[in-house]
Amino acid sequence: xxxxxxxxxxxxxxxFFLCCAGMVFVMPLMALTTVDVxxxxxxxxxxxxxxxxxxxxxxxxxxxxxxxxxxxKGHVGVDFVTKRLGPRLRALSESLCNLGCMIIVxxxxxxxxxRAFEETTVSDMLRIPxxxxxxxxxxAGITLFAEFLLDFINSLKSLIGGEK
Amino acid sequence: MSPIxxxxxxxxxxxxLLFMGMPIAFVMMxxxxxxxxxxxxxxxxxxxxADNLYGSVAHYPYTIIPLFxxxxxxxxxxxxxxxxxxTFEKWFRRLPGGLGIAxxxxxxxxxAVSGSSVAAAAAMGxxxxxxxKRFNYSQKLATGVIAAGGTLSFLIPPxxxxxxxxxxxxxxxxxxxxxxxxxxLLLSALYALVVYFSVKINPGLAPMIHERVSWRExxxxxxxxxxxLLVFLVxxxxxxxxxxxxxxxxxxxxxxxxxIVLFKRKxxxxxxxxxxxxxxxxxxxxxxxxxxxxxxxxFLALSTIxxxxxxxxxxxxxxxxxxxxxxxxxxxxxxCFLDAVSMMVLTLPVVFPVIISLxxxxxxxxxxxxxxxxxxxxxxxxxxxxxxxxxxxxxxxxSDIFKGVTPFLMGIFLLVIILTVFPQIVTFLPNMMGR
Numbered sequence: 001x002x003x004x005x006x007x008x009x010x011x012x013x014x015x016f017f018l019c020c021a022g023m024v025f026v027m028p029l030m031a032l033t034t035v036d037v038x039x040x041x042x043x044x045x046x047x048x049x050x051x052x053x054x055x056x057x058x059x060x061x062x063x064x065x066x067x068x069x070x071x072x073k074g075h076v077g078v079d080f081v082t083k084r085l086g087p088r089l090r091a092l093s094e095s096l097c098n099l100g101c102m103i104i105v106x107x108x109x110x111x112x113x114x115r116a117f118e119e120t121t122v123s124d125m126l127r128i129p130x131x132x133x134x135x136x137x138x139x140a141g142i143t144l145f146a147e148f149l150l151d152f153i154n155s156l157k158s159l160i161g162g163e164k
Numbered sequence: 165m166s167p168i169x170x171x172x173x174x175x176x177x178x179x180x181l182l183f184m185g186m187p188i189a190f191v192m193m194x195x196x197x198x199x200x201x202x203x204x205x206x207x208x209x210x211x212x213x214a215d216n217l218y219g220s221v222a223h224y225p226y227t228i229i230p231l232f233x234x235x236x237x238x239x240x241x242x243x244x245x246x247x248x249x250x251t252f253e254k255w256f257r258r259l260p261g262g263l264g265i266a267x268x269x270x271x272x273x274x275x276a277v278s279g280s281s282v283a284a285a286a287a288m289g290x291x292x293x294x295x296x297k298r299f300n301y302s303q304k305l306a307t308g309v310i311a312a313g314g315t316l317s318f319l320i321p322p323x324x325x326x327x328x329x330x331x332x333x334x335x336x337x338x339x340x341x342x343x344x345x346x347x348x349l350l351l352s353a354l355y356a357l358v359v360y361f362s363v364k365i366n367p368g369l370a371p372m373i374h375e376r377v378s379w380r381e382x383x384x385x386x387x388x389x390x391x392x393l394l395v396f397l398v399x400x401x402x403x404x405x406x407x408x409x410x411x412x413x414x415x416x417x418x419x420x421x422x423x424i425v426l427f428k429r430k431x432x433x434x435x436x437x438x439x440x441x442x443x444x445x446x447x448x449x450x451x452x453x454x455x456x457x458x459x460x461x462x463f464l465a466l467s468t469i470x471x472x473x474x475x476x477x478x479x480x481x482x483x484x485x486x487x488x489x490x491x492x493x494x495x496x497x498x499x500c501f502l503d504a505v506s507m508m509v510l511t512l513p514v515v516f517p518v519i520i521s522l523x524x525x526x527x528x529x530x531x532x533x534x535x536x537x538x539x540x541x542x543x544x545x546x547x548x549x550x551x552x553x554x555x556x557x558x559x560x561x562x563s564d565i566f567k568g569v570t571p572f573l574m575g576i577f578l579l580v581i582i583l584t585v586f587p588q589i590v591t592f593l594p595n596m597m598g599r
Binding site for chain 1: 183
């Protein structure tokens with residue numbers, strides 16, 4: 001059980017640090033677009049590749065933040081039915097939901113990996129390859145899977161009568 | 165199995181998993197994926213998952229989401245709510261329910277630089293509530309005003325509601341944002357009238373304040389609105405004039421507010437980090453929801469349910485306004501249980517084609533839909549703004565806050581009726597836009 005808790009802590013910290021790494025890109029996203037507009041308005045010279053750089057920055061920020069968002073239960077759900085269930089039934093429904101989420105995110109991770117290496121596209125202006133950014137779908141899928149797995153284990157513990 | 169039957173079974177599974185508490189984004193992805201597998205093949209469905217998610221997170225127009233979110237966060241950090249309230253309080257305090265009217269005006273002002281209704285309710289709760297308490301305003305009125313006023317952020321641009329509607333329906337986000345401006349002002353006026361007449365009918369709700377404010381004080385207080393006015397004019401003026409697109413407007417607005425916050429020295433390192441974390445959390449939630457909705461919509465389109473439902477409703481020969489009324493009633497019901505974004509994501513794949521087939525203007529419907537989402541923020545038992553306020557006004561029972569916001573719901577319904585009778589109120593500004 002100690003090892004499991006240790007692994008849980010590592011997963012939670014990894015999700016948090018990944019999100020921190022992603023959030024660093026929000027301010028450059030804001031600055032890049034602003035400077036592009038100003039440069040276009042004053043000197044009629046837009047910054048080359050602003051669109052594609054913005055897309056890549058958004059991809060990094062969102063995909064690295066996906067697991068942390070699950071950790072803080074930021075992915076919204078409907079809880080007005082489950083709130084009214086008894087602890088056992090609630091734990092059962094949580095277990096099934098976490099299992100469903102694990103299935104879809106593991107498929108997402110697998111396909112993210114496959115599609116990233118099939119991808120040969122580069123961006124229009126700066127010729128930046130898409131593959132590293134598409135690989136972040138795999139990263140998001142795997143880290144989300146780890147978060148849902150932790151939640152699944154916790155809900156199972158509640159279901160079989162253990163502590164949560 | 166016929167595609168429609170698969171669609172119906174898929175929708176039933178979706179509802180079942182939703183009620184079990186599975187996060188909406190992942191329910192839609194899972195059911196959409198299984199549905200597409202049934203209707204085409206697993207080879208077609210598998211790549212859809214990763215391609216769709218990447219397509220959503222690396223899509224230039226969607227960069228507007230973190231930019232609008234962070235803009236609202238910087239506006240909160242800059243203390244704009246407090247300054248707006250202090251200004252409007254000086255102008256309106258001598259009216260019946262004057263502090264409530266000032267709160268509505270300040271909420272409308274804050275909404276002009278922020279798209280987050282929860283942030284508005286939270287910020288105004290800490291600023292206006294103690295003042296209204298000090299002047300013995302009834303708890304129901306004071307909390308109701310703030311909870312309802314907070315919803316204005318969902319309608320007055322820059323509004324996340326319009327961004328998400330535009331993303332889901334492929335309508336111009338710029339036009340939607342511009343379309344929200346006049347209805348936003350109208351709703352603010354209706355909310356103010358609700359306060360005014362509530363107090364006129366029952367003066368015990370809010371004792372009159374007789375303390376005079378000189379014209380000099382009133383004029384000097386206008387300094388409190390310059391930041392809001394500047395940012396709103398740059399952002400919405402830029403979009404309206406066609407100089408910048410909505411994403412660029414979000415970036416410029418956020419940059420302006422960031423500079424204001426830095427200039428005022430109101431952002432600590434810790435608060436800044438928390439702002440960025442919150443921005444990512446909200447943006448991830450919204451973009452994953454949209455990605456899930458896209459997969460589910462693709463499945464629904466394959467099942468032919470949206471076109472079949474549209475054709476069926478058109479074939480009924482009933483008035484389109486009756487159908488609209490039913491849709492509004494459904495939104496009102498769903499708003500009692502779902503949050504605004506989830507409601508849009510879940511319903512628009514079916515409702516929007518119906519609305520278009522009935523001949524309603526898509527931009528006009530965007531405003532009506534956002535209004536109904538707004539109502540959902542204050543209807544029991546799951547009214548997000550009411551919950552937010554209950555966290556601040558811990559001595560006020562939640563039931564009192566729900567009772568307090570009920571008259572303001574009437575304002576929303578009245579506005580929906582006005583906009584249905586005079587749709588030009590919504591469409592005239594977008595139709596005159598620069599691009």
